[in-house]
Each structure stands twice: as C-alpha cells, then as structure tokens.
Amino acid sequence: MDADQPVTIGFIIRNCDGDFLLAGTDCCRAVSAEEAECKGLLLAVKTGICQGLHDVVFETDNKNAANYLAGIPASLSWSSVNILDEAKLLSLYFQSVCFIFCNRTGNCVAHTLATQRGASYLVPTLYHVPPVWLIDQLRRDNMFCNIANS
Template sequence: MDSVCPRCHGSQESIVHVFFECPFANIIWRHLSHPLNIDNIPPRLAPEWIELILNPSTHLGLNPQDAHAFTLLAAIACDRIWWSRNKLVFDSSPPASPIDVTADINRSFSAYSNAWKLKMQPTISAWEPPPPGWVKFNFDVAITLSASFPSAIFRDSNRHFISIFTAKESISSLAWAKAKAALLAVSSAANLQLPSIIFEGDAKIVIDSIKAPSSTPFWDLRLIISNIQLLLPYFSQVVFNFCHRASNGLTHSIAFWASFCSTWGPQPISSIPSWVLCEDSDGQVPPLLSLPSVGLPDQ
C-alpha cells in the first residue's frame, strides 16, 4: 500500500493506517462493545498491533474472560474495516459510515458470543422425528482444503428416508458453507413439492438469519439468505429449527462421505454404506420411502 487513504485523503495508506490510525477506524474502535481508545496507545508497527490483539491481558491488562472477548471482537472489527475499505475502492459503493460498520461488528460479535455459549451448554443427542403429516429436512456440511460439501436429508414422522442430497461448493467461511447447505435443503424441498416442512441445522447464525433476514450479521450470507427467502412461498407451512450438533450427526456423516467419494446430487439409499447410515441417533439404518422425482413448481 503506497497510495493516499481513500477515506480520509490525509495520509498515506498503510496497514496500520487502515486498521488503526485513520479517523474512520478510530471512530469504530471507540464505539465497539469493548471500546478501545487508539489515541491512548503509543504508535505501533503492524506486528505489534497483532501481538496486542492476540494477548490483550499482557498489553491492556484485561482479565482472561474479557481478553477472549476482546480478541474475538478485534478480529471481527479488522475483517469489517477491511471489507468496507474494499467495497469503497473496488465496487465504487457509497461509503459506509463508521457508525454503521460498528453496528455490524457488534451484531456479529453478539452472534459469535451466543454461539460459543450454546456450545458450552449440555447437548441433547437424540434426533426427533417431525409430527405426523410433516417431514424434516436436516442439513449440514463437510469442509476440505479445496471445497465444501453440503448435504441434506429428508425424513418423515416414521423416520423413513424420503430423499438424500449432496452438493459440492467452493469455500468462503464456515457460516457461508452452512448457509449453502440450508439453501440445498430448501431448494430440494421445493423440488419435491412437500407442503409442510421443518428445516433443521446446527448453525444457529444461519437459522437466525433465515428467520430474521434483516439481522444477518455476515455480509457474505445475505445473498444466500435472500435466495432461501425466495423459495419459501413454495411451502404451505415451513419451520426452521436449530439443533445441537450431536443430533445432526447423520447429516454430517453423509456430507463427509460425499466429500470422500466425490459424489453429489440426489443419492440412492443403496449407494450409501451402512456405516454412514448407522450414525443415526438410534444406531439403526432408517428405512427409505421412495418418492417420484418431480420438477420445480410452476412460478
């Protein structure tokens, strides 16, 4: 970086200037849920700022709990500051205000913190079938170094398989990959023309974003969530539920199997090894209910 800062137009753009010294960044750090007054910190090189973020107990005197929260918040802040800078430079987008960016950072931090609290709570491992007349679509994803593999499983109130779907996608983030798995589930359900659906996944951020799209904390999820919303009118009744990872194990096992075997699309039950299917909560291979393949409903 050796050009003039595109925001303040008053200094040469550098890593330290973009993230800490620019007045735009200074306002953001002051208004975070764990605020930081940059003016009270002596000038530092980029590696020294990284050290401060990773070890705030040493450099800022925070207790261990607050230090963990600050490191998470600072990482999100750096991500959003950089993203908003790139939107301004490369997309010619109207400049976002520092207050709007700060609000986005604080929402994301709250979502991550809540997810961490849920992870620390005791989990319930049993998969629950849907009520009579409904079907449940569980979704999850397996991630390798080069791709992500969403999977989705339809089961009815008798635990019968209706359909199994897998896909191959690129990698953006874990939340993005989980959202892609949700989109696979919803689009596959629309294809089967099933009226009353429960969609269930272990990514609370994705579930909450589908329920309240305007509160989506991650910019890279918004298009996926929008595409999911466009498909919802195909269903008479639709519910989105969060479940713990332990009760979503079969879906993850099928995603892992698909990544290992490089197979995606609708999956015949006969093609899936019994050791994968036995990841179900009751330890038994669930039966398959065969339904004819149909096209998307007329729009």
C-alpha cells in the same frame, strides 16, 4: 477457511414428526464454514421444491442461520445473508416450512453424508430412502433432537 475453497454439503429434510423425507449431498465453493452451512440450507430448500415436498423441517447446527431464517436478529456475513434471503424467498413454495437449530451433537447426519461423499466426487447425490450406513445415525439424531426440542 481463508479463501474460496471446495466444500462438500450434506443435508437431510424431515417432516414435522422427524421422519426422513429426503437427503442429499453436493459440492460447492465457500469462503467460510458459515457460508457453506447457508449454501447447504439453500440447496436443501431447492431440492425440496424440485421434489414436490409440501411440509418440511430444515435443521441446521448454525444458530445464527436458524435465527435469521426465523426473523430473529443474527450476526452473519453479507454473503450468508444473501444466501439465506434466497432460501427464505424460495421456502414460500412449501405449504409449511420450519428452520430449526439443532446442536451439532444431534445433527450428525449431514456431516456423515458430507464425509461419505468426499469433495472430489462432483455429481450430486439424492437419497429418497436412507442408505443402510446412515440409519443408526438417523435414529440417534432424531432421538437427540426430540429430547432437545421437548
């Protein structure tokens, strides 16, 4: 991306056992893929708070974002740092929260959600139950991340 462009964000929130809690999509504007990923994390945090979740795990396929949120030095743009600082501050509302890196191979659910939505659909979508077309991908991602994090 070279300029501020519309992007579609997909996110999933799981519990510490990897079980589905919530998923959603929305549109925003971003100048880079990194910024879009950070805005997705912020949206997921805000949504989790609004839904009254307490113990959550947020996965991202952006290693720098995951490292930054874990307090590990990371190379990020100033705009991404500002977005993640807001996410970190808001995450204090949860009883327990974890931000983890999950390789894109094991994080296809967010991409699938964003692709299904399309950037032209402007109304945010929230799933309290996984849609049928997402169930197989949820199983594959959960299995991959459980193996990768063992």
